[in-house]
Amino acid sequence: MVHHDIRQRLEEREEALSPYAVRSRLSRGRLKPEEPCPMRTAFQRDRDRIIHCKAFRRLKHKTQVFIAPLGDHYVTRLTHTLEVSQIARSIARALNLNEDLAEAISLGHDLGHTPFGHVGEEVLNSLYREGFRHNEQSLRVVDLLEKDGRGLNLTWEVRDGILNHAKTGADILGENWGRAGTLEGEVCKIADIIAYINHDIGDAVRAGIILEDDLPAEAVAVLGRSHSERINTLVSDVIDFSWAATGEAGGERPAIGMSPRVLEAANILRRFLFEKVYTVARDEAEHAREVVRLLYHHLIEHGEKLPEEYSRRDDSVERKVVDYIAGMTDNYALRMAEEVTRGSEHERYR
Known part of the structure; x- marks a missing residue:
């Protein structure tokens, strides 16, 4: 089959990018060397692998802030990821950085998030002796857990961006902000913030926790009152600065x-x-905490109930249980906890 040197043409176009942009042909490579794709650059290939993986599909049933919300318009981990990707691409394009790299990092940055959002993350972190951080789990997903233990074999640049997107609760660009290894990784990091401080306002208003008029007047005066005004102000400012x-x-x-x-x-x-x-x-999420604790202790005691593919790994039972729970969707975790509570045999998680 003739592909007319498509990848080479795409790589040649990247020569017009900023001198600070990462060229896909100059990637630091993959954990396992492989032949390049004839039609896609290395970062385009990474993007496609992420989109087609199981962990990406499960994001649609994982909480962003509110636990298993009943409304159809609440943000999920998947819609958040898509918003981050859109914002990151806009910034990267305007700054003449590698848009494909920014997109791939953005699409993969939350693959390791637990059910019930940061509540689930906090519980696993307290239970597992080695600690749990969703950014590290995201890297574990793409390196090891996907494709029956083979991983996605992504490039160093995408893996670095996924690992270093987390902000550790610090102020934006504050003392403990941290840095990614590429400017494209930094773009994803700031796009993540822009996305969630805006869509979480909408969810909070929808849930009746706050009113639009409750927003700090000094922030509204600078950023704007509407969702679109705030996004536009923040993205434009990042590009200018x-x-x-x-x-x-x-x-x-x-x-x-x-x-x-x-x-x-x-x-x-x-x-x-x-x-x-x-x-x-989080105060209203005690049931979610109980669910994660219940599943963790139950599976530690009944390791034989883990999916078959976990038995082929050399990890400790605790590590396998953490990986299993972290991969669950909200609804799956709730159903399994209900079955455990009733003492019934749960079905194998897919």
Whole structure:
């Protein structure tokens, strides 16, 4: 079959990117070397592998903030991921960075998230002696858990962006913000923030936790009142502030960030959400905590109930149980907990 050197043509187009952009042909490579695709660059191939994997599909039934919401319009981990990808692509395109790389990182960044959002993450972190962090689990998913233990064999740059997207609760661009190994990874990191501080407002209003008028006036004055106004302000500001990443700023060192005024407003809004929304949502999630604890202790005692593919791995029972629970959707975890409580045999998780 003739492919007319499609990949090479795409790689040649990347030569017009910013000098600070990552060229796919110059990737640091994969954990296991493989022949390049004749039609896609390395980062396009990574993107496709992520989209087609099982963990990506399960994101549609995983909570963003609110536990198993009844409404159809609440944000899920999947819709959040798609919003992050859209924002990251817009920023990367404007800064002449590698849009394919930014997209692949964005689509894979939350693959390791637990059921019940950060509530599930907190419980597993407290139960598992080695600790649990969803960004590390996302890397574990793409490196090991997908494709029956073979992993997706992604490039170093995508794996680095997935691992380093988490913010550890720090202020945006604050002291403990951390850094990814590429500017495209930094774009995903800031796109993640832009996405969730905006869509979580809509969910909180929908849930009756806050009113639009409750938003901090000083943040609204800078960022805007509507969802679209805030997104536009934040994305535009990131592009303007980070313009050195294009290579058109006279040798200025490139960095992805926000102007002081917009950054302060974004952090005010983020702190408001932690105080008025996330704390309330987590306080109301005790049942979710009980579900994760129940499943963890039950499966530790009954390791034979883990799916068959887990028996082929050399990991400890605790590690296998953590991987299994982290991969569950909200509804699956709730159903399994109900079956365990009733003492019935649960079906194999797919």
